[in-house]
Amino acid sequence: MWGKIREELRQRVGKNNYVTWIEPLRLADLRNGVARFEVPTTFFGDWVSRNFADHICSHLNNSGQSVDRVEFSVTARAPVAAKPVAKPVARAAEELPGAPLDQRFTFETFVVGKPNELAHAAARRVAEGGPVTFNPLFLYGGVGLGKTHLMHAIAHELQARQPELRVLYLSAEQFMYRFVQALRERQIMDFKELFRSVDVLMVDDVQFIAGKDSTQEEFFHTFNALVDQNKQIVISADRAPGEIKDLEERIKSRLQCGLVVDLHPTDYELRLGILQTKAEQYRQQYRGLVLAEGVLEFLAHRITTNVRVLEGALTRLFAFASLVGREITLELTQDCLSDILRASDRKVTIEEIQRKVAEHYNIRLSDMIGPKRLRNIARPRQIAMYLAKQLTPRSLPEIGRRFGGRDHTTIMHGVRKIEELMSTDSQLSDDLQMLKRVLQA
Numbered sequence: 001m002w003g004k005i006r007e008e009l010r011q012r013v014g015k016n017n018y019v020t021w022i023e024p025l026r027l028a029d030l031r032n033g034v035a036r037f038e039v040p041t042t043f044f045g046d047w048v049s050r051n052f053a054d055h056i057c058s059h060l061n062n063s064g065q066s067v068d069r070v071e072f073s074v075t076a077r078a079p080v081a082a083k084p085v086a087k088p089v090a091r092a093a094e095e096l097p098g099a100p101l102d103q104r105f106t107f108e109t110f111v112v113g114k115p116n117e118l119a120h121a122a123a124r125r126v127a128e129g130g131p132v133t134f135n136p137l138f139l140y141g142g143v144g145l146g147k148t149h150l151m152h153a154i155a156h157e158l159q160a161r162q163p164e165l166r167v168l169y170l171s172a173e174q175f176m177y178r179f180v181q182a183l184r185e186r187q188i189m190d191f192k193e194l195f196r197s198v199d200v201l202m203v204d205d206v207q208f209i210a211g212k213d214s215t216q217e218e219f220f221h222t223f224n225a226l227v228d229q230n231k232q233i234v235i236s237a238d239r240a241p242g243e244i245k246d247l248e249e250r251i252k253s254r255l256q257c258g259l260v261v262d263l264h265p266t267d268y269e270l271r272l273g274i275l276q277t278k279a280e281q282y283r284q285q286y287r288g289l290v291l292a293e294g295v296l297e298f299l300a301h302r303i304t305t306n307v308r309v310l311e312g313a314l315t316r317l318f319a320f321a322s323l324v325g326r327e328i329t330l331e332l333t334q335d336c337l338s339d340i341l342r343a344s345d346r347k348v349t350i351e352e353i354q355r356k357v358a359e360h361y362n363i364r365l366s367d368m369i370g371p372k373r374l375r376n377i378a379r380p381r382q383i384a385m386y387l388a389k390q391l392t393p394r395s396l397p398e399i400g401r402r403f404g405g406r407d408h409t410t411i412m413h414g415v416r417k418i419e420e421l422m423s424t425d426s427q428l429s430d431d432l433q434m435l436k437r438v439l440q441a
């Protein structure tokens with residue numbers, strides 16, 4: 001009887017839905033008006049219950065059974081259960097709605113140094129495939145520090161090792177776009193099915209979905225469904241999960257469940273390593289160009305913002321030298337890159353610190369310099385004092401003057417207070433890290 005009803009359901013829900021959601025159901029029991037089905041996972045049961053329970057119920061009734069309710073319980077036989085949700089709809093990886101991968105972003109071209117060694121090691125581990133050890137892998141760090149590069153490298157490596165794997169890489173913005181498109185075209189089931197049928201899902205810049213309620217909701221369910229199926233997820237963002245404003249708490253907590261790794265700002269050695277690797281490529285491209293000693297060291301020393309800027313500077317330098325047919329000397333470098341060098345020399349100002357801190361804690365800028373002593377104002381003010389001391393070369397009396405003419409002992413007290421709290425208050429120390437990153441970007 002169930003075989004016949006399944007056939008009818010296939011006509012009703014379509015082939016893809018049938019293969020994904022109906023075929024795996026096992027009718028375990030039917031009595032007292034209740035049809036009980038075995039399902040592979042709780043998520044699976046919830047999904048079928050929300051979307052197909054009414055169809056199932058009506059087809060059972062039409063076939064002469066008297067059924068008021070369908071129930072789903074997770075089967076004890078996990079290996080059999082895993083089969084249907086794995087790859088019911090055999091689609092080639094190239095059919096997936098992902099973003100194209102940059103061929104240059106591989107592990108071979110990624111230079112490893114202290115600031116990124118943990119992120120690199122974790123990415124390598126995921127790229128090996130095999131049993132999922134941490135889910136998700138969450139990579140975060142400031143602008144242009146190599147998050148996208150590492151994600152593409154994982155995808156390349158996985159595809160080289162296991163070409164049959166369905167690896168889907170896309171930005172959070174594209175995820176939202178696909179979702180909205182599916183809603184508009186009434187293809188939401190296809191959307192869900194597609195995203196739940198991948199083996200590896202990679203979502204770049206996840207902070208983008210913060211504050212976008214329906215997209216967050218859909219992302220949350222996709223995430224759970226894949227974790228439920230033990231499929232690998234890799235996520236990147238410009239800050240740690242807990243620091244992403246307007247991201248639902250339940251998503252934050254899921255994102256923190258796996259391995260969260262930070263790509264730290266580059267240090268001199270890493271920058272020099274990256275420049276040497278890129279310069280080697282350019283030497284091959286622009287044969288005959290001479291690069292004077294000390295140029296790369298000079299750039300590694302002066303351009304500290306991010307790797308994208310560093311790369312851009314080197315590209316421009318080689319292109320310029322080749323156009324004018326001159327050796328790349330320090331002098332040519334300073335001429336050609338004067339704007340980038342000037343921008344890199346930019347120092348953080350006390351006003352900028354006050355503005356960012358006020359924005360972050362949602363207080364008025366005028367409260368930074370005003371007399372209010374309420375804790376929700378006084379604490380951010382002390383944080384701004386601490387950052388002013390850390391990030392600018394200004395003396396305590398000078399900082400005091402910029403904070404509404406306060407005495408230098410008040411500034412000293414504020415700085416000490418924050419130093420003390422940093423070791424006990426993890427929220428505060430996260431806030432500080434994030435503010436420093438934003439201010440130094």
Ligand SMILES: Nc1ncnc2c1ncn2[C@@H]1O[C@H](COP(=O)(O)OP(=O)(O)OP(=O)(O)O)[C@@H](O)[C@H]1O
Nearest residue numbers: 109110111142143144145146147148149274307308
């Ligand atoms: N360690 C590295 N070795 C080699 N190239 C690197 C490294 N880190 C970054 N890059 C290069 O710097 C550029 C910017 O990197 P990427 O796009 O991955 O940054 P991102 O962290 O994703 O930045 P965003 O937050 O802006 O998306 C890329 O061209 C990338 O190849």
